[in-house]
Amino acid sequence: MKLNIVPARTGVAWVRTGLQTFAKRPLAFVSLFFFFMALVSIASQVPLIGTVFALMLLPTMTLGLMAASAESAKAENGQKPPAAAVFLAALNAARSGIRPMLVLGGLYAALFLLVMGVSALADGGQFAKVYLMGGTVSREMAESGDFQAALWIAMALYLPLSLAFWHAPALVHWHGVPPAKSLFFSFFACFKNLGAMFVFGVTWVGVFVVSGIVLSLVATLFAAVAGEGAVAAGGALMVGGALVMAAMFFTSTWFTFRDSFID
Template identity: 55%
Template sequence: MKLNIVPARTGMTWVQLGIRSFWRQPMALAALFFMTMAAMSLASLVPLVGPAIALALLPSATLAMMVAAAETTMGRFPTPAVLLVAFRTGQQRLRDMLTLGALYAVGFLSIMGLSALIDGGLFASVYLGGTPLKREVAENGAFQAAMWLSMLLYLPLSLTFWHAPGLVHWHGIPPVKALFFSLVACVRNFGAFLVFGLGWMGVFLMAGVAVALASGLMLALGLGSAASGIMVGTAMVLAAMFFTSIVFTFRDCFQPPAKPSSEESHDEQPAPAPGPH
């Protein structure tokens, strides 16, 4: 495995490839994303440990979308079987993915715990769905401080886990090393990831303006339920497109193994796709 250093403009290429790949199989990828989110939501309902289980599933859900995007790029239809890809590639990689999930849950919950030291757990309760976000809560100074601290701490956590599922699954890297390599790859390619983030921010803003205009028109026509449906649907599609683009960041940051194992199936290698290295 070798780390690639890519130019900053590659970040916009990743955004474009994610959008383009999504629209090759929009219904399939949107449905797969919805099913991953539904599974995490159901897991969160388990008493006491539900939120931790849901958090632990995120690396596997990310990997599933990466594999689905790779399948789409290679002209194959991504079936619901990709949702279980993290759990059907051998006991060692299953243990590694479960370890990744546990580490992510611990990291995220630690951030929530640190934020609770500032506002007594108000932000954590709102974020995890235990408390509704009201205006007086949002305007609370301690709540805002806890929110900004959480955002600041979540960035390195996100970068550390960004490539880790792919490194474990496609390269067989142990979890702790995968976390280290993921962080190094993101830091070394900071320019590309900055452009990538700004590019998606621009996409979200443009889509938000368009949805706001359409929703306003529908509300004026008395079609409130349709306006709500459009907002929710657009949010789901944008999130699915974003997750679809992750595989391209992984593919361009790491060279594939020279000799893939004969035991690996066709979904074991991320799809080649045009884009600078």
């Protein structure tokens, strides 16, 4: 396994290839994403330690969707892979190597909670409570300097954490890299390909913004035609659209890994 340095413009190719792969089996990818999100949601309901369980599942969810993308990418000349093969690839990846993935999940949960703990030093834990427990954000709270400071601290600390775990599940699964080492290799790979990763992120922001505008217009027109009773349907459309976009995003992450390492 060798690190591969790619030009910055590759970030756009990653997004484009991810969207093309998603388009081959959109229902399969959306269903997989919803399935993993349902598992995370169920885990979060466990009393006392539910949040920790939910956080531990996130690396496995990422791996499952990457494996589904890898399976779908095997189909050449625009052919559609069997939906069953996409599902099985994701589920097999999620259940194989359970021990190292549990270790990786534990590391993610511990480090994420550490980030929240550091942010709590700025506002007494208000931001952490809202983020982890779904508390209500009042206007006064949102405008508070301490709350905003906690938000920025959490974002600044989460960026390197995100880079450390970006390739880690794939390195553990496909290359047998120990969980702790996978964090170092992942961070180093992302840092060396920072230009491509930055373009990848900016391109996805653009896709999300444009999609959000389109969905908002569709929801507004729908409400105008169907009347006030369609407001709830318009809200559901926005939420559903956001979840589909998230599934598209995770589909594209496989290509950032594939092009960053050479066997």
